[in-house]
Amino acid sequence: MATSPRPVRIGVLGCADIARRRMLPAMAACPDVEVVAVASRDPGQAEETARPYGCRAVCGYEALLADETVDAVYVPLPAALHAEWVEAALQADKHVLAEKPLTLEPARTASLFQLAGERRVALMENVMFVHHHQHDVVRKLVAEGAIGELRSFHSEFTVPRRATDDIRYDPGLGGGALWDTGVYPVRAAMHLLESELEVVGAVLTAHPDFAVDTGGAALLRTRGGVTAHLTFGLDHGYRSSYTICGSRGRITVDRAFTSPAGLRPAIRLETGTEVREPVLAPHDQVAETVAAFARAARAGMSLGRPECLRQAMLLDRLRRTAGSS
Numbered sequence: 290m291a292t293s294p295r296p297v298r299i300g301v302l303g304c305a306d307i308a309r310r311r312m313l314p315a316m317a318a319c320p321d322v323e324v325v326a327v328a329s330r331d332p333g334q335a336e337e338t339a340r341p342y343g344c345r346a347v348c349g350y351e352a353l354l355a356d357e358t359v360d361a362v363y364v365p366l367p368a369a370l371h372a373e374w375v376e377a378a379l380q381a382d383k384h385v386l387a388e389k390p391l392t393l394e395p396a397r398t399a400s401l402f403q404l405a406g407e408r409r410v411a412l413m414e415n416v417m418f419v420h421h422h423q424h425d426v427v428r429k430l431v432a433e434g435a436i437g438e439l440r441s442f443h444s445e446f447t448v449p450r451r452a453t454d455d456i457r458y459d460p461g462l463g464g465g466a467l468w469d470t471g472v473y474p475v476r477a478a479m480h481l482l483e484s485e486l487e488v489v490g491a492v493l494t495a496h497p498d499f500a501v502d503t504g505g506a507a508l509l510r511t512r513g514g515v516t517a518h519l520t521f522g523l524d525h526g527y528r529s530s531y532t533i534c535g536s537r538g539r540i541t542v543d544r545a546f547t548s549p550a551g552l553r554p555a556i557r558l559e560t561g562t563e564v565r566e567p568v569l570a571p572h573d574q575v576a577e578t579v580a581a582f583a584r585a586a587r588a589g590m591s592l593g594r595p596e597c598l599r600q601a602m603l604l605d606r607l608r609r610t611a612g613s614s
Contacts, residue, residue, distance in 0.1 A: 368463030436535030444474035447525035465501035
């Protein structure tokens, strides 16, 4: 009788909030993953983070990468540190799940995927919302012509201000609204429009209290003339949504990017004077992401490479366009 493959043994590089609050609980609950170690440069923090999962606390990232009992690593470090430690993990023949953005430079992103292929290990960027089934439902409605021919896409992801010492406001760590919240509407436009996008215009704004961009907006378009209007920010009221407009109606999704596991999402479909709001079953996008990474690691194949590379190019073009405006 065939036996099930053993779980992918994963170690975590760092004790970031997203690791403690979302990813570690999801990994611990996934039968295809075993959390075996948490590494930090602060031994006390490593102990505190590892304790609820009964795994090892490791002092220093290098020590975890040298551990032969670790098959894969999750990298939730600040954005500016991703490239260095993702490369180190790949060189150590570890599969890698890294927080978004994978790097701050398209060329470096491409080189890491090339390295993963050469080492025959999996590399995946942790963009979780694309694994939620509500977006599959939206894409199906669009493909079936529910709102007619596509005309425009509008998306917002904005969050309130955090403490001034938050890493999101540190330019040396890759802080700023574009890298932190801008990824979401950009990736949503890619995911929902399913077409090549070009940057028409972009603006980055900054609050005088911070040394990074705290907000921004962009206008993109497809080759067919469909426009994408994107807004993002770190000093705003919370908003996480997108609307797709067509020749006969529109589809709106609220709480689009960070849907809680227990939420029954509603998709608003407007055509003429008719409004329908089908409510979907709950879906855990974090659990789906972890399971997808486990499958990629077992196959030794990177997941989402084309999308990640296109996203990196668009973010870079947005930054450059905003800088020249």
